[in-house]
Amino acid sequence: MAELGSGPLLSRRGFLKVGALAGGGLVLGICLPCRAERAGTAEGASSAPVPKDLPALAPNAWIRIHADERIELVLARSEAGQGVMTSLPMLLAEELEVGLDQIEVVMAPVAPIYSNRLLGAQATGQSTSARDAWTPLREAGAAARALMIAAAAQVWEVPPSECRAQRGRVHHSDGVRSLSYGELAATASGLTPPELPALKSREAWTLIGTSQQRLDIPEKVSGAARFGLDVRLPGLLFATLYRCPAPGSRVRSWRAAQASKVPGVIDVLAVRNGIAVLADSTWAAMEGRRRLEVSCRPASDRSLDSRRIRSRLEIGLTGGSAVARRDGDVSRALESSAQQIEAVYEVGFQPHVCMEAMNCTADVRADRCALYVPTQAQEEARAVASEITGLPRERVSVHTSLLGGGYGRRLEQDFVVDAVELSMRARRPVQVVWTREDDFRHDYYRPMTLHRLRGGLDAEGRVIAWFHRVVGPSVLARLRPGEMHDSIDDFMVEGAADIPYKVADLRVEYRRADTPAPVGLWRGGGYAHNSFAAECFVDELAILAGRDPLALRRSMLGDSPRYARLLDRVVEIARWGETPRTGRARGLALVSAFGSLIAGVAEVSVEDGRARVHQVFCVADCGQVVHPELVRGQIESGVVYGLTAALKGEITFTDGLVDQSGFDGYPLLRFDEMPEIRVDILPSDADPGGVSGLAVPVVGPAVANALRLLTGKAARSLPIRLSA
């Protein structure tokens, strides 16, 4: 990503002059990628061309049309690899009648119009971006198109019905006259916006539903892409913080004598989250930090220890709880069952592990504050910076860089706090860099949960009772306490309370059991833990009933063509009906999440006591697909993410400390462990469903269900532990 803070020309002044927009304040844009000529490197910066000081037409908050033919589309969601930088502009471009080669993408400032309605704030996450943008962005494009047509109609003094828009021009039906959007901008700016036209029909789409080349890829391949860690500003200082390793513990005393001697170290400061070393380079800051002498108070709650946490959760398996869903009378149905089974599942803590460790750059001045940050939560970042600096929100700007992974971790604001505090104290722009150890030790983990399930079968082997109690800490209680209701945390029960199966007598309970471990939102949400328990349990019921797991699921889904089609397809591509090779088994799982459906089959073997996943077949029904390759890519990506959590690593605590602090302790799935992944997307006319987190919950239980066939034993933990 070019232009972001490179060299003395920040382009901020140039963009400020672009002018006010209808519907929401000043747009401060960062070209991402920028087709304007690049400024020099930090080393050899020369005066680069300023974007022309021409007022741009802004028909709405999403589109800017310049007289020099540049068309800018505004992106309000963070590009973290999921492809929103391409898919969301496609929605605007489709209706606006421009090609992706005719536009530049500009990151949005913080403003109410850019809020994510599904999240209640301007934020990216939980597989919501496409769903949230689907209608509003197309409408914005259509409204702008109508305005261009109205402008041409006025210039030519013809009815709008004789005008047609295509590739950034309006053409008259005489086949002769045409005008570009740039040429029409001045006229359009004087018009009352016409009524919103009908959106284009599916048959007329030229972009939606096609796999356009991703706009961020060329820079990610050339090395020019700018992530948060790559932000460079004049006078920038680098900093890293010593944080007390035990969550909840605080600094008691510290000495900086040795740290200060490291060449390049400028200052050592106590700040909210620890002791910060400020330096003229990242390495000097890290070296300085290594030489700090810090003593920490013990955490007030000493029970941050995996065994003690598990014991605490176990207590919650029985006794009182909140009820998330109650249909019929499951206790009576269980009593009248011909057969019953009860199982307890354990799902461990998981870290996010973005390849780009946490970081934030802040530039705090007397009258304004600029953040340059890989964030998933722009609005909250602004609020936090406003609170710390005392500046009104309008004086805080948030410039979103590319994100080297997000997965929910960058919804948090701890790295923003670090940078803002330090820039205030240093009176210089400061980039705070977390080390990989920090990133592991000070994460907000996917919570550990225990699950108690009970199921009952009638004499014909039908499932007539389903009980699922989820025990675990509450994520919402910290993040959005106002959304707790009747002691239910919806994140903690999604995937349990909304299973796709129809069982007349069903109860889902949530027993909140807080632990000292910091917990947060993780890719796949509550489905990542609840679907593991539920889908493994379905297979256990199948075994009890002496039925094929696929057949049992079909019978539990009721009459649903959508599910039938999904299962038919996964069965076909995975060759479910054929006997696998010797030593291999297949497992199936089905998840309904984020408005989409996914069925997964994993083909696995056990070699030297370890599970090896050879193939994963996924079929997804995620409604209308904006960009097929992006969807496929997110499902592949979710499989890999889920496999690491299923087979390779977890977070454990011992005596107040996180045990894992690097890739040696938490090994990611490697190239040579990658299974063959086949993804089929079913065509659908429904509105888009969420995709980014969809595959994560399905792969764990599919693998576990396969392993059960090979080992003869239920795998009731995630990560899956094969006994010797």
Added chain:
Amino acid sequence: MISLTLNGEPRELDLDPETPLLWVLRDHLGLTGTKYGCGKAECGACIVHLDGEPVNACTTPLSETQGRSVTTIEGLSPDGRHPLQLAWIIEQVPRCGYCQPGQIMMAAALLRKYPRPTDAQIEEAMSRVLCRCGTYDRIRHAVHRAANPEVQNG
């Protein structure tokens, strides 16, 4: 004073020779294409070429580059059109993209050694670079594409 060739240009650097090459590149030379992933040679995000061989820049002190040639992702091609870069674009490899400079540099070193690598050779080499977004399969396709001129049609 350390003298080296960097992306084809002779450089003289008056920096502490113990500074890891990664930070020399990123903080002193404005070359931010090489990424910090772990600082311990466990993830491969920082892979650059030292005399054509892949090394983890995070654990390579500047002193080790004395009199030698270093190539970073920025220097792989003058215009971003190295066959691997073209292949990476055709196959649409990157997702978040953070590990990709390391992936591409590792692949470039592989192709120097084995111009037409087998799947096994690709696997051995590329397992050195972690990808959290799971782009491994596309990487494999892209390496084959870059290695096979008949297939290349970018």
